[in-house]
Amino acid sequence: MKTLSNISSIFFTLLIIASSLAANAQVSEAYVDEGIKKYETGDYLAAVSEFDKAVEYDPKNASAFLYRGQTYYRIGNKGQALDDLAKAAQLNRNNYKAYYHRARIFFESGDYEYAKNNFTNALKIEPTLYEGYVMLGKSHFGQQNYTMAMKAYNGAIKLEPIKSMAFRNRAVLFLTLGKYEKAIKDYNTLIKHSPDTAGYYFERAKIYQLLEEHHFAIRDFTAAWELGYESEELLSRRAATYVYMDDFERALKDYESIEAQFGADDDLYMKKGQACLSQGNTDDAIRAFNKAISIKEKKAYYVMLAQTYAQKEQHEYVLDNFNKAIELDPKDHDIYYQRAVFYFDRRKIANALADCSVSLKLGDSKEAYFLQGKCYYLLNDHKEVCRSLRKAAELGHSEAREQQFALCYE
Numbered sequence: 001m002k003t004l005s006n007i008s009s010i011f012f013t014l015l016i017i018a019s020s021l022a023a024n025a026q027v028s029e030a031y032v033d034e035g036i037k038k039y040e041t042g043d044y045l046a047a048v049s050e051f052d053k054a055v056e057y058d059p060k061n062a063s064a065f066l067y068r069g070q071t072y073y074r075i076g077n078k079g080q081a082l083d084d085l086a087k088a089a090q091l092n093r094n095n096y097k098a099y100y101h102r103a104r105i106f107f108e109s110g111d112y113e114y115a116k117n118n119f120t121n122a123l124k125i126e127p128t129l130y131e132g133y134v135m136l137g138k139s140h141f142g143q144q145n146y147t148m149a150m151k152a153y154n155g156a157i158k159l160e161p162i163k164s165m166a167f168r169n170r171a172v173l174f175l176t177l178g179k180y181e182k183a184i185k186d187y188n189t190l191i192k193h194s195p196d197t198a199g200y201y202f203e204r205a206k207i208y209q210l211l212e213e214h215h216f217a218i219r220d221f222t223a224a225w226e227l228g229y230e231s232e233e234l235l236s237r238r239a240a241t242y243v244y245m246d247d248f249e250r251a252l253k254d255y256e257s258i259e260a261q262f263g264a265d266d267d268l269y270m271k272k273g274q275a276c277l278s279q280g281n282t283d284d285a286i287r288a289f290n291k292a293i294s295i296k297e298k299k300a301y302y303v304m305l306a307q308t309y310a311q312k313e314q315h316e317y318v319l320d321n322f323n324k325a326i327e328l329d330p331k332d333h334d335i336y337y338q339r340a341v342f343y344f345d346r347r348k349i350a351n352a353l354a355d356c357s358v359s360l361k362l363g364d365s366k367e368a369y370f371l372q373g374k375c376y377y378l379l380n381d382h383k384e385v386c387r388s389l390r391k392a393a394e395l396g397h398s399e400a401r402e403q404q405f406a407l408c409y410e
Helices: 002-040 044-057 062-074 078-091 096-108 112-125 130-142 146-159 164-176 180-193 198-210 214-226 232-244 248-262 266-278 282-295 299-311 315-328 333-345 349-362 366-378 382-394 398-408
Strands: none
Touching (some): 062 078, 096 112, 096 130, 130 146, 198 214, 232 266, 248 266, 266 282, 266 299, 315 333, 349 366, 366 382
16 A cells, blocks of 8 residues: 555656646746747847746746847857857757757858858758758858859759849859859849849949940949939949940049049049040149049159140149159159150150160060160160160060061161
């Protein structure tokens, strides 16, 4: 009888324990629900407190660890987030969300190997996880494993042929591989499904710009702008495209829009000056170059000013600006060459030869040797003409080679 009594006592004890555990589990789930509500309102610290209570009542509640891990990530505690998500995966091996969210943290930390492994585990559990394929592709991309990245993106597209994320990432991959036409095809698909997304037009325009398909680039830059993609980069790229098309008037309008909406730096004034110069508007070009110099002195700006004043035959200003460029970089052989060209055009041969000599001491230049030969030709110094032309020809100057045959091999 005592044995039967003991068994009965143990049974009731176990029943009480089981009942208590069930009650604790229910309480734990209630705290999880409250934590989720706090999380969704953005009150992350309060959410952590609720999830803490859930874990206290039921240390095996995988959902509590899952959501607390996500909440820790939101407040910037990545280490604790990874620990909680690992615990969630340990408690429930079929919890693909735990692997997926761990993978996201590893990915954002640049740890593509761990990210890749965790995304793969998530997809083994949930093979229809579209975002999992996309992020797996991005992880492979981060490791420059482009073949596997392509495979993952294609897997995502096969699952969801209308969603944009995989197409956009695959377009970037095609662009990286230099497969521009295929990248354009993916952007065509994106635009077809989301014709009001300005960014897609902007990205496609940049590819057309690379391909030098200027009219298509302008079309897409303009479409992106009209859809609200109002960025300095867009205007700058469109202006550069207009310059390639020799449409300097429209380029200047874009430069002026940049100045009005985003402010101007020295580089912008330099581009404005070059556009004005291409239009033959030397006065506005000079004003723009001077504005660039007022922001930052650069030798290139002084050289451009010198060349612009040369067009106006204002020789004093030409030499003044060449001298300032040389002061900024006295070892730049090209500045001496440019000044030598100015002297040669005005038949100041001695000055031109002196600058050619300095230029060539600072660095070999086929153009400087050729100009030196032209100077000696005007001085009737046949020996030096041939020596200079030979040097220029050796450096690949085609006209110098022709002149060498004409003048030196009689």
